[in-house]
Amino acid sequence: MSGEVNIKRLAQELNISIATVSKALNDSYEISQKTKNRVWSLAKELNYTPNPAASNLRSNKTKTIAVIIPNIANNFFSLAIKGIEEIARNYGYHVLIYQTHEDAEMEMSFTNSLLNGRVDGILTSVSSNKYNKEFYSDLIKKVPLVFFDRVYETIDAYKVTTDDYQISFNATQHLIDKGCTKIAYLYGLEKLPAGIARFTGYQDCLKANSLSFSEDCVITYTENEEDNIENIKQLFKKNKPDALFSSIEEFIIPAYSACRELKLNIPGDIKILSFSNLNSAKLLNPSLTTISQPAFEIGNEAAKCLFKILNKKGIGDDQNIVLSSTLIIRDSTGL
Structure with a gap:
């Protein structure tokens, strides 16, 4: 025919x-x-x-979904988007991407602009500069919504995350097994469950190994890279840690820069590891030990969850999906 x-x-x-x-x-x-x-x-x-x-x-559908993320330059989010796009293509959907640049007000503005029928659903990884649970508790009643990576745990919605607590515990244990006894922590996402879980895993591992925790060995991330470098340098001078555990990859360059300026040898004088999906981590000098999150798979699973909602499937499924991260050991903690 x-x-x-x-x-x-x-x-x-x-x-x-x-x-x-x-x-x-x-x-x-x-x-x-x-x-x-x-x-x-x-x-x-x-x-x-x-x-x-x-x-x-x-169908009264736009065949379009929105992805709202803090920063597309972050390698984790670029990989997650690829995972989302793969599923969206299978359903014949287009993907709109919005960057909040860690600004909760911009995040709310973007999201509100999508409530007039411009998209069929939203995938979001929330910004870190403000705890915004009330906004999302209301939003989930208005539009199909799935959280990934950065979530609000108590909201009744699909959430795709990683084992932040356990992998942080394991990473801290790795540093202790390498002989470290004074491990400083570079703290990011401190207002969000993911950041708190990572910090708690670090603290609990110290306690499990009878090592003392000190607030003086914790630095909180700022938007100014020069301030981060200076804060790390002051940490070295005042507290002389033998390891740095960074909870976000934005601390990596400041940490390496501070070590270079103070002429500290990595991993001889200081061991470093960080959450990071940077492809260039293995090219740093020395190569960086990383906690690699399954970013592509997280995006993939989050998109599958959204299309379950859009196609009225999966009712009653477990809404909390937790994927495992991987500790990749390289030269910065000593092989």
Whole structure:
């Protein structure tokens, strides 16, 4: 049969209704997997291309989702976006990306602008400069929403995170096993559950190894890189730690810079490890021991959760998905 390839033609060749074909193409829970596979296979064989304008009018959907993140330059988020886009493409959706630059007011402004029907759902990793639970508790009632990486734990929503507490405990133990007894902590995301979990894992590991915790060995991240470098230099001068544990990758360059300025040898005088998905971590001198989060997989899972909501599936599923991070040992903590 020749001619235009549309839903009607697919239905005729498969001897099923137009409605069934339409639902199968949209991965509806009402259609069996066997029928979906038949429809998808024929659609691919005949190079069927949907008419997005007509489809959107019929379904009252935009076929677009939004991703709201703190900073696309952060390697973690760029990988997470790739994971999200892979799933969105499978559903024929477009992805809009918004950067908040860690500004909660900008985050709220972006999100509110999307409530007029511009998108079908939102994936968000919240900014760190303000605890904004009340805003999101209200938002979740208005639009399909999934949190990933940076979340509010007590909100009833899908959340895709990593094992921040356990991997921080394990990383601290690695430093202790390397002979470190005075481990300083470079603290980021201190207002968010992820940051608090990382800090608690570090503290609990010290306690488990009968090592004392000191507030003097904790530095909180600032937006000014020069201030971070100076704060780390003062930490070295006043407290003489033998290791640095950085909870965010933004501390990496300041830490290496401070060591260079003070002529401290890594890992001889000071061992360093950090949460980071930087591809260049292995190229630093010395190469950096990192806690690598499964960023692509986090984005992938978060997108799957959002499409469960959009397709009215997965009701009753566990909404808390926790993936495992990996400690990659390199020269900065001694091999």
